[in-house]
Amino acid sequence: MIEERFDAIVVGAGPSGNAAAYTMAKEGLKVLQLERGEYPGSKNVQGAILYANALEKLIPDFREDAPLERHIIEQRIWTMDDKSYVGMHYRSEDFNEERPNRYTIIRAQFDKWFSRKVREAGATLLCETTVKELLRDAKGKVIGVRTDRDNGVAFADVVILGEGVNGLVGQRSGLRSELKPDSVALAVKEMHFLPREVIESRFNLKDNEGVVIEAMGTITAGMTGTAFLYTNQESISVGIGCIVSDFAENGATPYGLLEAFKNHPSIKPLLANSECKEYAAHLIPEGGYNSIPELYGDGWIVVGDAGQFVNAVHREGSNLAMTTGRIAGETVVWLKRRREELSKANLAEYKRRLDETFVMKDLKKYRRIPAFLHNNKHVFGLYPKLVAAAAQTWFRVDGADKLSKEKEILKSFRKGRTLSGLIGDAFKLARSWR
Amino acid sequence: MHIVVCMKQVPDSAQIRVHPVTNTIMRQGVPTIINPYDLFALEEAMRWRDKFKGALTVLTMGPPMAEDSLRKALTFGADRAVLLTDRFFAGSDTLATSFALASALEKISTEFGAPAMIFTGKQTIDGDTAQVGPGIAKRLGLNQLTYVSRIVELDQAADKIVVERRAEGGVQILSTRLPVLITMLEGVNEIRRGTLDDALRAARAKIITWNAADAGITDLTLCGLRGSPTIVKKVFAPSPRAEKAHKIPTADVPVELLAENVISEIFKRQPAVEGDLMKFSAGQ
Ligand SMILES: Cc1cc2nc3c(=O)[nH]c(=O)nc-3n(C[C@H](O)[C@H](O)[C@H](O)COP(=O)(O)OP(=O)(O)OC[C@H]3O[C@@H](n4cnc5c(N)ncnc54)[C@H](O)[C@@H]3O)c2cc1C
Numbered sequence: 001m002i003e004e005r006f007d008a009i010v011v012g013a014g015p016s017g018n019a020a021a022y023t024m025a026k027e028g029l030k031v032l033q034l035e036r037g038e039y040p041g042s043k044n045v046q047g048a049i050l051y052a053n054a055l056e057k058l059i060p061d062f063r064e065d066a067p068l069e070r071h072i073i074e075q076r077i078w079t080m081d082d083k084s085y086v087g088m089h090y091r092s093e094d095f096n097e098e099r100p101n102r103y104t105i106i107r108a109q110f111d112k113w114f115s116r117k118v119r120e121a122g123a124t125l126l127c128e129t130t131v132k133e134l135l136r137d138a139k140g141k142v143i144g145v146r147t148d149r150d151n152g153v154a155f156a157d158v159v160i161l162g163e164g165v166n167g168l169v170g171q172r173s174g175l176r177s178e179l180k181p182d183s184v185a186l187a188v189k190e191m192h193f194l195p196r197e198v199i200e201s202r203f204n205l206k207d208n209e210g211v212v213i214e215a216m217g218t219i220t221a222g223m224t225g226t227a228f229l230y231t232n233q234e235s236i237s238v239g240i241g242c243i244v245s246d247f248a249e250n251g252a253t254p255y256g257l258l259e260a261f262k263n264h265p266s267i268k269p270l271l272a273n274s275e276c277k278e279y280a281a282h283l284i285p286e287g288g289y290n291s292i293p294e295l296y297g298d299g300w301i302v303v304g305d306a307g308q309f310v311n312a313v314h315r316e317g318s319n320l321a322m323t324t325g326r327i328a329g330e331t332v333v334w335l336k337r338r339r340e341e342l343s344k345a346n347l348a349e350y351k352r353r354l355d356e357t358f359v360m361k362d363l364k365k366y367r368r369i370p371a372f373l374h375n376n377k378h379v380f381g382l383y384p385k386l387v388a389a390a391a392q393t394w395f396r397v398d399g400a401d402k403l404s405k406e407k408e409i410l411k412s413f414r415k416g417r418t419l420s421g422l423i424g425d426a427f428k429l430a431r432s433w434r
Numbered sequence: 435m436h437i438v439v440c441m442k443q444v445p446d447s448a449q450i451r452v453h454p455v456t457n458t459i460m461r462q463g464v465p466t467i468i469n470p471y472d473l474f475a476l477e478e479a480m481r482w483r484d485k486f487k488g489a490l491t492v493l494t495m496g497p498p499m500a501e502d503s504l505r506k507a508l509t510f511g512a513d514r515a516v517l518l519t520d521r522f523f524a525g526s527d528t529l530a531t532s533f534a535l536a537s538a539l540e541k542i543s544t545e546f547g548a549p550a551m552i553f554t555g556k557q558t559i560d561g562d563t564a565q566v567g568p569g570i571a572k573r574l575g576l577n578q579l580t581y582v583s584r585i586v587e588l589d590q591a592a593d594k595i596v597v598e599r600r601a602e603g604g605v606q607i608l609s610t611r612l613p614v615l616i617t618m619l620e621g622v623n624e625i626r627r628g629t630l631d632d633a634l635r636a637a638r639a640k641i642i643t644w645n646a647a648d649a650g651i652t653d654l655t656l657c658g659l660r661g662s663p664t665i666v667k668k669v670f671a672p673s674p675r676a677e678k679a680h681k682i683p684t685a686d687v688p689v690e691l692l693a694e695n696v697i698s699e700i701f702k703r704q705p706a707v708e709g710d711l712m713k714f715s716a717g718q
Binding site: 001002004032124125126128129147149150151152153154 | 633
């Protein structure tokens with residue numbers, strides 16, 4: 001048992017736990033952070049997009065020494081069928097700005113760097129230490145944690161749970177129910193190594209410019225999901241993810257999907273001659289607003305993936321994790337300064353503050369999307385096929401006049417889906433989007 | 435009782451690759467670990483430390499990042515950690531390494547008390563020489579017990595130690611006087627996890643860091659590349675010896691006959707084996 005009492009114990013050293021620990025330690029609180037992995041980042045899936053804004057709010061000059069790969073100057077959104085893609089690409093010199101907005105990163109390196117900042121701010125980090133359960137006093141207030149180490153008990157005024165998507169501590173301690181298979185995605189991912197110059201010429205890049213491809217369509221075999229490809233300095237992250245209950249129903253394997261995606265005629269040349277070094281699988285909470293569990297109680301707060309804070313539509317997660325972590329930390333600092341108890345009533349301030357941020361506003365805006373996608377699977381199969389066929393009809397020069405082509409395209413849509421179906425989908429999507 | 439364990443941070447050989455063209459080891463991005471053999475030494479040392487309520491110091495020579503492995507040793511339960519680091523040590527062979535470590539051990543003796551036992555692992559997984567331990571013993575004039583599989587008895591009052599040592603053809607039981615240098619064999623114990631208090635202490639511990647001068651080394655020509663007479667003439671990756679392999683065809687052979695075929699092939703090529711086996715089974 002650790003005799004010493006801490007102001008706060010943070011479970012997990014991912015983006016959310018680090019943000020919370022950093023915020024509190026910097027303000028002089030005594031913080032103990034516990035991480036199950038051998039080092040921060042050792043359990044985290046490799047390539048990812050870093051959204052600068054959320055990190056800037058914590059560490060304004062992070063660009064000076066954070067391990068960043070490339071800043072993104074081009075976004076490609078693809079709708080794919082088996083042979084083609086129809087894409088919307090946006091590329092702009094404006095993204096070559098002094099303080100770029102989005103970067104590719106390699107999580108293992110980034111999390112290590114972030115953790116160093118947390119320790120420099122004064123928090124104490126113990127790795128290879130798994131939190132097993134929360135400890136409560138007679139009144140049910142959380143007063144500390146039990147770890148898997150011998151004499152493994154530590155006490156604090158508040159426990160911040162940044163334990164990621166599985167959230168076993170929270171589950172075991174009865175703070176929330178098990179993950180539902182229809183509100184969590186399983187993503188698989190690989191890192192493909194290529195020389196810098198090859199990546200730059202294949203993607204039309206210079207210096208540290210980067211490209212992101214996000215794709216949907218027949219590549220997910222009719223399941224709700226997306227695929228992605230990010231350029232790092234000397235590697236390409238490529239992956240695909242679908243809702244877990246869809247996998248169960250469909251019988252497809254995540255690895256099989258990834259193989260098919262990599263072998264798609266539009267993707268294969270981008271990865272040619274690369275050396276695949278790492279393979280990883282991870283869950284993403286995608287239930288959105290309606291699946292957010294209890295976020296606070298007597299002596300505890302939930303942050304990051306453990307609180308289902310992921311915007312699946314925009315593939316944002318780490319920025320929501322950092323923001324919820326920061327706000328949880330700020331709330332604790334604020335209450336401590338005012339010598340207030342870290343009770344459920346007082347910690348409600350955390351939720352009040354969150355409601356004012358993009359985190360809650362965005363999740364609320366998209367609260368109907370998960371159900372829409374779940375009930376409208378043709379979005380992932382039929383529409384991509386129709387769109388690709390339409391593009392082909394339009395671009396092929398074959399002697400048919402343009403008006404007939406337009407009619408043919410319209411007809412194909414109406415044959416694929418009734419007119420009321422088409423209008424209904426548009427209406428439902430618009431409503432979910434609002 | 436004061437015990438010192440000398441250990442080394444090494445690249446995790448399970449994750450190392452050899453460059454296909456230059457044949458050099460590609461260390462870039464390869465995670466580092468405590469030399470696995472050293473963990474058996476550390477655990478053994480901790481057990482005796484616990485028994486005699488002594489103190490345990492871990493010592494390593496290496497680059498500044500070797501601090502990670504020392505901190506890990508503190509997490510397991512070591513009491514104190516010393517990092518010997520200096521650019522003058524770069525390129526040390528086993529002679530120069532044992533010189534530097536012996537110097538640091540003398541300094542440890544004066545600062546923290548003379549150790550009754552100094553442990554090292556059997557060998558490292560990156561150099562594989564097994565020379566550094568004996569090199570230290572020789573320089574410090576200590577008795578040495580190598581390839582120790584068990585410490586049978588330790589009588590501090592009588593300064594006596596009895597160990598089992600794995601030797602070719604059997605186990606030797608050896609006895610000598612303290613202080614002693616022991617190189618520990620693998621598989622003899624399992625490293626403990628360390629308590630939560632150990633982990634907290636390790637996270638906050640200050641690693642004692644010495645350069646060559648701190649360790650009392652005045653003659654730098656005995657250190658690093660200059661103090662290392664060993665010259666690596668050539669490094670090569672062994673190529674698969676396909677020509678030495680005999681193929682025993684299995685296609686179209688009925689399953690019942692497979693084992694039969696393999697055995698008769700072996701006997702055909704190694705006639706002595708058949709005779710030995712016959713003799714062996716006759717003797718049973
Ligand atoms: C394939 C994939 C791609 C993604 N791409 C992006 C992207 O491009 N951009 C983006 O912003 N987001 C992305 N995300 C989402 C993002 O990874 C997460 O939202 C983010 O990592 C959440 O941070 P976190 O700190 O809440 O959880 P995590 O990063 O999961 O960290 C939780 C930490 O807690 C530790 N832990 C868990 N349980 C315990 C315990 N009991 N005791 C001690 N420690 C424990 C874990 O070891 C881990 O280190 C992606 C996710 C996946 C799976």
